[in-house]
Amino acid sequence: MDRLVTVALALVALVWVGPYLWMVATSFKSLDELVRAPAWPIPSRFRLDAYREVFSALPVWRYTLNSIVMATLIGVLQAALALPAGYALAKLEFTGKRVAFVLVMACLIIPPQVTFVPVFTMLGPLGLVNTMTALVVPFAVSAFGTFLVRQAMLSVPNELIEAARLDGAGELTIIYRVLAPLVRPTLAAMFLFSFVYHYSDYFWPLMMTTDDHIRTLPVAVALLREQGTGVRWHIVMAGNVVLTMPVLVLFIVAQRRILRAVTARALS
Amino acid sequence: DRPARPAGEVAFWFSYGGNNRKVLLELVSRFHREQSAVRVVPTFQGDYFEGLVKLRTGLFVGAVPTITHVVGEVVPYLARAGVLERLEGVGDAVLSDLEPALAQFGTFEGAEDEPLVALPFNRSTPIAFFNRTIFRELGLSPPTTWDELRAVASRASLVGEEARWGFECPVDWWFWTALVGQAGGRLVEDGRITLGGEPGARALELWQAMVHDDRTMRSPPGRDFNAWEASNGDFLAGRAAMIWTSTAFVRYLEENASFPVGAAPLPGDVRRAVPTGGTFFVMPKGLPAPEREAGLAFLRWMMQPQQASEWARRTGYMPVSQAGRRELEATGFFREHPNFKVAVDQLSVAQRWPWAPELFRVQREAVQPRLEAAVSERLDVRKVLAEARLVAEAG
């Protein structure tokens, strides 16, 4: 029985890891090899041509930096804003609390693809297109993150807040110096989800920028696909590897903490 | 208002990846080497659709490029909306040298009274590619009629372990239009959208017959570029003996095939006919005069024979400059690369699109979404087209 489970789990691991290996293997092949014997996993010869092309075609480092700066800013802002909002929604009594909560939750279900036209028509006249502002500010608040922080705050004992008040702490001090460390696992989970999403977001950065200097890595990797020609899979996969590796490496390095953060009672 | 661009800067939005982008960027650098007054900043804006949305939103908020390129079908639409600048300023020398069938007035029927708003850039027609090895082994030559097409396709098909399609072609509006023309039909007749009438139906029936009766053509594998990629991929892998696709792929297919690639014009039915495709340069209306002039300077340069021929040589698109074409002939490029010449020769039977603002909607909303189902599920083609006509007329 146990052995059966282990075998099944090994298979599961293969189903999840296999595609990555495949992606990496493909990126080392030649197109010719791909077209003729695509199923053979191991490249006949490890060719770096695809990578050479990727790195020569694109300022990869610059785009990666843009991506990381953007995703980090978004993550930090989301955490910074979710804390007071989550605190108010979880711990304070005031009129309109239910309404506020419902408003936040309603925004949880709206994807950017349906809001971008009005947003663009708002930001455009302000001259904000092509700025970090346009990439970051619309995502400065995460409805989901606010919800998670609220849930985490619910389990913080009121006494702690009262103790801090008696100790002379103001509300902002309480939020950022007392409560933030307490809900750190939730913040970490929230940051992770947000970072990963925005780091790899293609749509919004493409739509909100018309200038290369502010572009992000996924937009750049899209360049590797050919509009109106054939797809050269080895190059696309090399681009994919370049796009994916930073997050995967980050994840592998920090996976213990990340998994713990995510599993640390994300919900009430 | 949008911040003024630095003097002499031309913002150029494009939608290419891969090799085309490389060639384009190299052309731009050469432009910069040859002069210093105008500086072109080329920026990728996503695929054609995304690029077009960005142009539209850009127009809405007043953040537009100097130049962008758009697919042919939307030119009449944009022109009618009054958002495009006239481009006569590139000069008569350039205009008179343009390949007539590829320029705005040769591409669109009924555009003669309209202002000139589009200059051709990467223009193409569909052509046939065949696997010379297979054709030689089987003693086949490229078909010139629909009957020959079916015969060749069935000869070249293999079933069983090493299955091979005799013929493959994206079930796409573009190729359907080619078939309609070959069957003697026109999309718009006397200002009414007919979608070809009976010839339109026959075009679809040809595909249906090849897919379902002959089983020599692969059933449509997916929409848009997936279908295109699939047929290219099958061809390169030897799983399709002959495909129809754009001339733009000449270089890609030649370079990546492990067999000699042959190209041939499309066959005819009651007549020979092909549509043209690809994109045009356009310029938004209302730019400051210096920027407009700078943009025109770049366009003028791009239309010159040398650039036109280089672009054609390195990609497979057709040279838009007559002098450029003559240069390719003169230098023996076409002799060495006969496949590149097929499309150019085929221009003699190229059909003009109607100058109809609703053209792209007819394509995208009315026809295109119905083609695949009609073929793969063998629907009653007349009913399908009647339905499409209704949608097209509803607007």
Added chain:
Amino acid sequence: MSLRPTRTFHPYAMLAPTLAVLALFCLVPLGVAFHKSFFAWDLLTEPEPVGFGNYRALLASGELGELIVRTLAYSVVVVSASLTLGLALAVALNREGRFYAFVRSAVFSAYVVSWVAVALLWLWLLDPQAGLIARVSKGLGLTPVDWLGNPRVVLFTLAGVTVWKITGYAMVIFLAGLQDVPRSVLEAAALDGAGPWQRFRYIVWPLLRPTATFVATTSLILSFQAFDIVRVMTQGGPVRSSTIFVYAIYEQVFVNMRVGRASALTVVFFVLLLGLTGLQWWLWRKSADSRVAT
């Protein structure tokens, strides 16, 4: 129990930035969409009022109904499969050991990787001729399925890829939920005569129900918002069989240049999702209320 704010305005000030951003980038756009849904507009020319024309057109063409059915089908498959699989994996992997940690990370890593990358990867893996899957199934003597070309299959193919991508999420949340099931309760059940399956069936599952509803709600939202995967893998085809909601909205704006119609779709989308999540929330609250700390 809630605390009294030290100043009455405090909670409002704390919520102000959040609500302002949400209002500006979510509620106002929704309002604009609602307004524009009564116009024909291509972003180029003046919007033209058409009353309920957009809605009528969507209904008349049968498009709306098909969209809803397709989107629901996709979501149901995605939510139920990722939930089941995530739960099974969580239960199987809820123990110490390098091997288990490895499998956990492997499964979760897919959630970390970008949608575009995943879509491209699977597009390649699922290629009917050249793809790994086709080769393997051929090798096993099975008839290869045209995963992305067959209109009857493609939606489920996309759902399958989505499941591959998000099961890690469900698994991780379930792992968190499992940690909240006290070990002593399971031991008590063992002593009470319950075998492993019975322990799961009668103890673990009922206790995980609120977690499951949470996962279901969030995955439902996630699956309703699926976009990149459609855009990259199928563009909604073949024969529109994989055109689901957000992609349809995108298509109206980007391909058909019909912002008004896209807005009408947006409104329907919002109402539909609001209804569905509202329903799930309600179920969650119900099950959460009946759940108790031991």
Added chain:
Amino acid sequence: MTTRLVLEGLSKRFTGRGAVHTEALKKLDLEVRDGELLVLVGPSGCGKSTVLRLIAGLEEPSEGRVLLDGEDLVRVPPQARDVAMVFQGYALYPHLTAAENMAFPLEMRGVSKVEREQRVREAAAIVGLGDKLERLPSELSGGERQRVAMGRAIVRRPKLFLFDEPLSNLDAKLRAELRVELVQLVRRLGATALYVTHDQGEAMTMADRIAVMRGGELMQLDTPRTIYERPANAFVAGFVGTPSMNMVSVADSPRVAGLTLGVRRGATCGFRPESVRFVKDGADTANPTEGVRLEGRVVLVEPQGAETFVHVDGEGFVVRARVEGFGGPELGSRVVARVGAAELHWFDESGRRVEPLA
């Protein structure tokens, strides 16, 4: 510096769901004298925490005043009240070290870093936490945590200490130890303190004076000894002492099943377990009209070591008796026992104590 806290007519109503009012406090008057450790005791929900929270300013009173050294605190925000509170479970900041926890209130009041360190060191020395200052709360034992919480309270040198069941999370042994420490510390500081607990044993051992509350009202305020020996009413009598006082309600007849009462002086008669003395049946020569005589069967014997509790079932009611060491009757045996008249407590119908005639 002397500190004197006075509560005057303090009331607190909470409005709950559906506008249901809870009267948590009803016109409470109370005085805590300078340097006194006053323990507030009562069953759960009787309003003890509410008293502390009103004093700390965490809630606003519905009526009444809180006077600290004569100053009315009602308009003063919690931060500005010179009052420190130690919470149940201590409410330490889990991410800060012991030293940082203690420095926090000083930091919030803008005390300089140098002075902060100095005062934290002093406080640490007082509570005896020398070498553990760099540990996080999670790395400290229950007792050490309590010391940190105390340290955080005393570092501010407040006028008044408030304790809300600081020991109730701990196990019995640790609790007994820590309450000793706490009392000694409070005494050493000469501090004025109000200590809340629902454990009457804790109240007895720690308090200078005990205030027993019920349902938002003060039942009795006096020294532990008086509270124990002369409870003001049946509630206090039953609440204080463990095992609690035996209570027999004497409806009309002076004889209740196995119980014979002498002179009847109220509606309810109470006597403490230690007042019950077992007698050899034959040797029971005392005057039956004096005190209580009781016959029954031993149903439970609970040896504690130094003492044993014997439960005697006298037909329908059970009396708890206390004997020294392991002595006392056997389980199951029939016994006769006596309680002297002087050791009886009498209460009238409303539960009020009936004082013996002079």
Added chain:
Amino acid sequence: MTTRLVLEGLSKRFTGRGAVHTEALKKLDLEVRDGELLVLVGPSGCGKSTVLRLIAGLEEPSEGRVLLDGEDLVRVPPQARDVAMVFQGYALYPHLTAAENMAFPLEMRGVSKVEREQRVREAAAIVGLGDKLERLPSELSGGERQRVAMGRAIVRRPKLFLFDEPLSNLDAKLRAELRVELVQLVRRLGATALYVTHDQGEAMTMADRIAVMRGGELMQLDTPRTIYERPANAFVAGFVGTPSMNMVSVADSPRVAGLTLGVRRGATCGFRPESVRFVKDGADTANPTEGVRLEGRVVLVEPQGAETFVHVDGEGFVVRARVEGFGGPELGSRVVARVGAAELHWFDESGRRVEPLA
């Protein structure tokens, strides 16, 4: 039906991180007699729970055997052992009502619905839970939860009951009440039971026999009285009784600061608080070579009602004394006290009890 549980040379090693072994149990031999309530007591981590878990089959022993009525249980899975366990915190199924909780073990054993209902009703009557059967555990008080847990255990009519600190989550008052109930219930059922606690007071009052454990080993197994009056070693002596026995280690000299010892009979001398008797200084006429004489200052007085604990600081060490009622010396006064020679416990260097000469 008689039940007899025998543990033979039971050992258990846990492998922790980095292959560090914990020897939780070391060759433990133990017998629980039919109908006996044996209480296992010892400090935290001494292996008490491990014993129960081995008996229940939740862990496998590293060595040794568990014999229930002569049958070796080692290969029998927990589901199949005829043993019921009540956990600390009860481990009730939070999503099932009281009735469903009690019916669960029957359902798992395929008992028919009709019979289930019948037996649950019986069990509910025994534990006294009549009208609360439809409530969820969260809607029950601590005491009621304990009754449900008991009901769930007895409904199966198991051979053996195991209790793992079932009362340790409750507050003192409720605990005292519930342990009475629990003992009476176990007696009424005539059940054989093994009860684990770390509270020696609980052990004393509940046990037929007490097994005191430390570090995985059995220290003493005997009746409460013997354990209290003749502890087998210094550990048991210190562990049992509250406040615990005063222990004075007499290195070489018979005089330790304020303490004067008579005849020295071991390395450590212990005496219980109740053995300490205060004497008027002048009136101290007893032979100084007998027992212990002690001088010091009263540093703490803890009145409990019926008794008072007095802490006397005799220069460097503190002795706890117990006096009846509120009597005894005042806080801060200097006192002299005596302990009779017969009341002294002596232990040798290894802590073993030194029996007085006959």
